[in-house]
Amino acid sequence: MNMFLETLIGGLLAGTMYSLVAIGFVLIYKASGVFNYAQGSLLLFGALTFVTLTDQGVPALGAIAVTIALLIVTAIAIEKLLLRPLTNRSPMTLFMATLGLSYVVEGVAQGIMGSQVRALNLGIDDLPIFLGDIMISQFDLIAAGVALAIVVVLSLLFNRTRIGIQLRGVADDTRAALSLGIDINRIWQIVWAVAGLVGLVAGLLWGARQGVQFSLSLVVLKALPVLIIGGFTSIPGAIVGGLIVGAGESLAETYIGPYLGGGITPWFAYVLALVFLFIRPAGLFGERQIERV
Amino acid sequence: MSEINLPAAAEPVDPVGLKALGIAAAIAVLLAAPFLASEYWINAIIVPFLILSLAGLGLNLLTGYAGQLSLGAGAFMMVGAYATFSLQLRVPDLPLPLALVVAGLIAGAVGLLFGIPSTRIKGFYLIVSTLAAQFFFEWLFLKFPWFYNGNSSATIALSRGLSFFGLEANTPHGRYYLTLGIVALLTLLSFNLIRGQTGRNWMAIRDMDTAAAVIGVPVFRAKLQAFAVSSFILGIAGALWAFAYLGSASVQSFGLTRSYQILFIIIIGGLGTIRGAYFGAAFVSLLPLALDWLFQHVFGGHVDAGLLQNIQKAIFGLLIIWFLIKEPEGLARLLGLQRAQGARRRLFPS
Numbered sequence: 001m002n003m004f005l006e007t008l009i010g011g012l013l014a015g016t017m018y019s020l021v022a023i024g025f026v027l028i029y030k031a032s033g034v035f036n037y038a039q040g041s042l043l044l045f046g047a048l049t050f051v052t053l054t055d056q057g058v059p060a061l062g063a064i065a066v067t068i069a070l071l072i073v074t075a076i077a078i079e080k081l082l083l084r085p086l087t088n089r090s091p092m093t094l095f096m097a098t099l100g101l102s103y104v105v106e107g108v109a110q111g112i113m114g115s116q117v118r119a120l121n122l123g124i125d126d127l128p129i130f131l132g133d134i135m136i137s138q139f140d141l142i143a144a145g146v147a148l149a150i151v152v153v154l155s156l157l158f159n160r161t162r163i164g165i166q167l168r169g170v171a172d173d174t175r176a177a178l179s180l181g182i183d184i185n186r187i188w189q190i191v192w193a194v195a196g197l198v199g200l201v202a203g204l205l206w207g208a209r210q211g212v213q214f215s216l217s218l219v220v221l222k223a224l225p226v227l228i229i230g231g232f233t234s235i236p237g238a239i240v241g242g243l244i245v246g247a248g249e250s251l252a253e254t255y256i257g258p259y260l261g262g263g264i265t266p267w268f269a270y271v272l273a274l275v276f277l278f279i280r281p282a283g284l285f286g287e288r289q290i291e292r293v
Numbered sequence: 294m295s296e297i298n299l300p301a302a303a304e305p306v307d308p309v310g311l312k313a314l315g316i317a318a319a320i321a322v323l324l325a326a327p328f329l330a331s332e333y334w335i336n337a338i339i340v341p342f343l344i345l346s347l348a349g350l351g352l353n354l355l356t357g358y359a360g361q362l363s364l365g366a367g368a369f370m371m372v373g374a375y376a377t378f379s380l381q382l383r384v385p386d387l388p389l390p391l392a393l394v395v396a397g398l399i400a401g402a403v404g405l406l407f408g409i410p411s412t413r414i415k416g417f418y419l420i421v422s423t424l425a426a427q428f429f430f431e432w433l434f435l436k437f438p439w440f441y442n443g444n445s446s447a448t449i450a451l452s453r454g455l456s457f458f459g460l461e462a463n464t465p466h467g468r469y470y471l472t473l474g475i476v477a478l479l480t481l482l483s484f485n486l487i488r489g490q491t492g493r494n495w496m497a498i499r500d501m502d503t504a505a506a507v508i509g510v511p512v513f514r515a516k517l518q519a520f521a522v523s524s525f526i527l528g529i530a531g532a533l534w535a536f537a538y539l540g541s542a543s544v545q546s547f548g549l550t551r552s553y554q555i556l557f558i559i560i561i562g563g564l565g566t567i568r569g570a571y572f573g574a575a576f577v578s579l580l581p582l583a584l585d586w587l588f589q590h591v592f593g594g595h596v597d598a599g600l601l602q603n604i605q606k607a608i609f610g611l612l613i614i615w616f617l618i619k620e621p622e623g624l625a626r627l628l629g630l631q632r633a634q635g636a637r638r639r640l641f642p643s
Contacts, residue, residue, distance in 0.1 A: 035417045081614075082614060082618075085618045086617065086618060089617075089621070091416065091417070092360075092362055092416075093617055093621060095362070095417065096556070096560055096613065096617060097613070097614050097617045097618075099553065099556070099613065100609075100610040100611070100612075100613030100614040100617065101610060101614060102610065103606050103607065103609050103610025103613065104606075104607050104610035104611055104614070105610075106603075106606060106607075106610075107603045107604065107605070107606030107607025107608075107609075107610060108603075108607050110603045110606075111600055111603035111604055111607060114599075115599055115603065221424065221428075221549075224420070224421060224424065225421060228418060228421050232417070260436075261436050261437070263432060263436065264432065266428045266431070266432060267425055267428035267429040267432055270421055270424055270425035270428060270429070271425055271429075273421050273425075274410055274421060274422060274425055277410060277413070277414050277418060277421065278410070278413060281413055281414045281418065282418075283418075
């Protein structure tokens with residue numbers, strides 16, 4: 001029983017990290033209908049910039065400030081050079097454009113800052129904490145706390161500020177928002193920048209775990225099943241989805257894995273997502289679309 | 294009734310059979326290519342170009358014609374390659390061409406299986422199904438030694454090489470002709486599929502599947518057909534990639550990068566065109582060479598290989614975006630070959 005609980009809790013905590021990546025997706029998808037494959041490369045770009053700066057001796061706060069500034073500039077550039085020319089194109093075209101964008105960001109980031117593995121120390125020790133008999137990683141606990149804090153901040157931003165209300169307006173009905181005089185291009189810039197910041201946090205946490213390197217950008221592939229389960233348009237969905245995937249993965253690896261020879265994590269989440277899709281084709285919290293001819 | 298004035302599609306005057314002459318010339322060039330190009334070009338550029346074209350063609354049927362986005366092209370290529378290996382190893386009596394067909398059918402069946410979710414989910418949600426295929430087969434073919442016959446390096450290679458019916462296809466020329474023959478046959482097959490009812494159904498689904506269902510297109514069946522045919526072609530392309538080009542292959546030869554590469558081929562070449570796959574494959578094969586050459590000559594070869602790779606990657610991404618913005622119909626449109634458009638117009642007489 002203890003082992004079960006330990007696996008479950010470990011999985012749930014790891015799942016919050018998946019949620020963190022997925023939230024960046026949801027933000028962009030809600031506001032601009034773009035399935036942003038480049039979220040992973042933006043995450044890598046943020047973490048890599050931070051590590052490179054601190055390696056050069058820049059103090060952590062300064063490095064964070066510069067990284068954030070760079071992410072904002074990137075968001076504006078993406079809006080101007082990619083989103084605007086592709087307005088009103090099919091969602092598939094936009095998706096493929098972000099696939100191209102991920103190549104550009106990865107190529108440029110690694111070309112300038114190198115592609116070797118960098119260690120990243122956030123000053124959080126990965127000590128085990130014992131809750132009764134159950135062992136929990138302190139790092140995971142803090143990561144989960146950060147994820148929670150981000151969700152709270154984002155929901156405040158969405159519900160209490162003028163920009164947040166504009167954001168929700170655009171997400172709800174782009175055309176109506178435009179007719180009310182909301183500057184949609186600026187909204188896109190803001191959303192991409194916020195998604196970039198969420199990505200930076202996720203990137204730093206993941207980077208501290210496994211080192212900052214190219215494979216960091218592959219966490220998009222981890223976030224995809226999370227999105228599918230939660231639905232593309234829902235932040236609570238991203239969180240629940242992350243928890244389900246995290247718990248499901250670690251339970252499956254422990255209890256089903258041995259029968260299949262182990263190492264089933266890379267595809268298990270996808271199979272789980274497919275099962276969910278068969279039951280709810282728009283995810284748990286996604287908006288069901290009504291199709292008209 | 295309103296009068297509609299459509300300009301009659303002018304058939305180009307072709308008094309001396311220029312078109313027939315052009316086709317004959319093209320065939321002659323293709324057949325004589327091994328004697329015109331160096332062995333390096335045949336081995337390292339032309340054969341992989343042909344195979345990538347075939348793979349692009351396969352994916353284009355699914356993504357470009359039937360509108361089902363797939364990120365798992367590599368998985369179906371993998372299935373084809375490993376199936377061919379198994380068949381050649383365990384059913385030695387089966388000649389290579391038949392083994393390729395059976396391997397293609399196996400890949401097609403696998404494609405069908407992973408296509409089933411497409412009947413219930415669509416759009417982005419669907420890429421989960423194809424990515425599931427990608428990761429599942431990478432795991433499967435690495436995890437169980439049966440698939441690679443317990444080879445210590447977990448690679449697959451044909452022990453008897455590419456020989457069938459007493460023919461040796463192990464020389465560069467042999468491999469070229471084998472690949473060319475298969476690619477030509479499958480291209481012909483695709484052309485005919487696209488021009489028939491099947492292709493019409495696919496395009497109707499791509500343009501709007503709800504509308505297609507309303508006018509009586511069997512959406513369920515047509516989508517599965519697209520998955521099966523596409524995977525069949527991808528499977529054969531995978532087998533060729535493993536044994537006619539690489540010689541020995543592993544799971545890494547068909548990783549996610551390969552899937553993206555095939556997708557890029559059809560985006561750059563032109564979604565929903567047969568020739569687009571060729572243009573895209575040519576572009577993808579030649580761009581690295583061109584960039585290499587450029588850097589050699591501009592910087593005198595002082596560029597670090599890793600940096601070069603990253604620059605290539607960035608340029609690639611930029612080109613993808615540029616194509617999507619400027620020319621969504623790809624090189625096929627850019628090069629001004631509009632015959633397919635004309636043909637389509639004539640099929641719906643006003």
